[in-house]
Amino acid sequence: MSLMTPTSPEASRHTGPYLQVEDLRVHFETDDGTVKSVDGLSFAVEKGKTLGIVGESGSGKSVTSMAVMGLHTSKNARISGSIKVDGQELVGAPIDVVRRLRGQKMAMIFQDPLSAMHPYYTVGNQIVEAYRIHNDVSKKAARAHAIDMLDRVGIPSPRDRVDAYPHQFSGGMRQRAMIAMALSCDPSLLIADEPTTALDVTVQAQILDLIRDLQREFHSAVVIITHDLGVVAELADDIVVMYAGRKAEHGSAEQLFGEPQHPYAWGLLGSMPRFDRPPTERLLPIKGTPPSLINVPEGCAFNPRCEFSSRVPGERCVTDRPEALDAGGGHRVACHLPTAQRRQIWADEIAPRLA
Amino acid sequence: MNDAAPLLEVEDLVKHFPVKGRGLLQRATQAVQAVDGVSFSVRRGETFSIVGESGCGKSTTARLVTRLLAPTSGTVRLDGKDISTLPERQLRPLRRDVQMIFQDPYSSLNPRHTVGKIVGAPFRLQDVEPEGGRKRAVQELLSLVGLSPEHYNRYPHEFSGGQRQRIGIARTLALKPKLIVADEPVSALDVSIQAQVVNLLEDLQDELGLTYVMIAHDLSVVRHVSDRVAVMYLGKIVEVADRDDLYEHPRHPYTAAMLSAVPVPDTRRRTERERIRLQGDVPSPIDPPPGCRFHTRCWKATEVCRTEEPPLVQIGPAPGHLAACHHPEEK
Structure with missing residues (x-):
């Protein structure tokens, strides 16, 4: 049985990026004030490409993914902007429409499979259920498909494993x-x-390989959200670095790792012990802590922790919020420092420190 | 005490957790062999790390060394004194010498106690009256770990994860312990905060001459902080060596595979690196494979690996580089 279910003819009508997010804002009202989890985020992913979204906890990366999947309830989340999947607008779309797309056109892998899977149903049952909601097939055919899928992702003896419960599987x-x-x-x-x-590191390597292989085979658009710069360096074609709900830097993986330009990205690289280089005496952490999303600092959200804000003339870092502007070759950086000066700082001050 | 003698000596340490049977009497017929014959020693002033994947027994080892658990057999000697068989009543004096830093700064601090009470708890429990009073001692500890002494009356929820971990560290330092066992001290923290705490731990070691036993799974962090590293797999140490020897010349295939699997933040490495892909999962510690426990996933395994357990012996020229393998890597 083929894994590639034929896509309906109208599905391929749309041209351009498969996922297009523009000026996305996700705000939550709380008793303490409005939490601006995502505040004006734009990105696009084409089929066959992988976008990595990197950030620390509270930077808004998971809230973004949940918004794309339509998983925020309208009761507490205020969502504005635009999310287009295959040309179809999702922000403000009726629940049924989003539900039909979810699973069929877009799907999500969560961090913790033990809590994402239902403990009461067998693994096979859960796959069959998802498949039959979107495809009019018999139970038997769906079960065969489930076995096929388990085999494809490398589960040994899938014919027996399809009837196992999630707790009988390893992580x-x-x-x-x-x-x-x-x-x-x-x-x-x-x-x-x-x-x-x-997951453990040897299993992590297996799963990353699997995601990469499957993407090649299915030619899908992949968004990978992580705090681990190593993981995005392995997988992503393009990378968005998020800080306090906004984009700090956006570029190709080569641009971001070859010549990162935002002081926050420099800070992240300095904070990580480098496995691929001789051990250093000390790590170079970013001072301070990430801001509360209720009270995001005025101007550039990173300014209280930034080593370089004093080099920007005037008080612009404290008063003006920088937009992610093109610094050449589609490499977008939200920083008031002029591009030439950032390049200089990277080459003269940051890169030698990290080596 | 002789300074050259190791501070901590662990010999043939075993911890089995009995599993209840299914019968009416629920007799324990099987046991999870969490730690199964582990030996190592830790020198004064060094950082000794134990790495391995989940379920390999590294956290159980930490809890045996701190005597939060009693071993099934084997000995743990601290400063030459066997602590593995001390009855519970006599453990309190031991706690002065051995302290622990926990992974999760959210569950390891009592939310109803002020920072002052938390950090001062060791003084109260051990009935110690530091010079200048407890409050002053606590405030000095707070500034030692980079917090403000004014935080004395605040509660844990007012602090971020990194600050809470600092509170936990201040508490472990209160009684000037000889040995600090840190179980994943930074893995719950964000990258930028992780670096701050790693630097703090290193500064404190220089300043106070501390000895650390670090349990971790992040191989990059371990390489940064350690002097020596032990790799565990299914309850056994498979390799021990000085940091640089281990990372540059891993002898055990499992170590080599684990090191090759670490993702590196550099796109140029994507194509250059040779990655060893391990098949399958770690077997159950209830019924570990006979012979070498790694043979089910090892690409070098031969008949001898299936029948004979390899001893942990010196391999290669570097002194103190031990590995338990019939077919060690050669580099």
């Missing part, structure tokens, strides 16, 4: 099963939210 196998479930309807957009954070 790596559960993650594989969840990937099988996500891919069962052959979605063109796959969102992976910290897919390997709960």
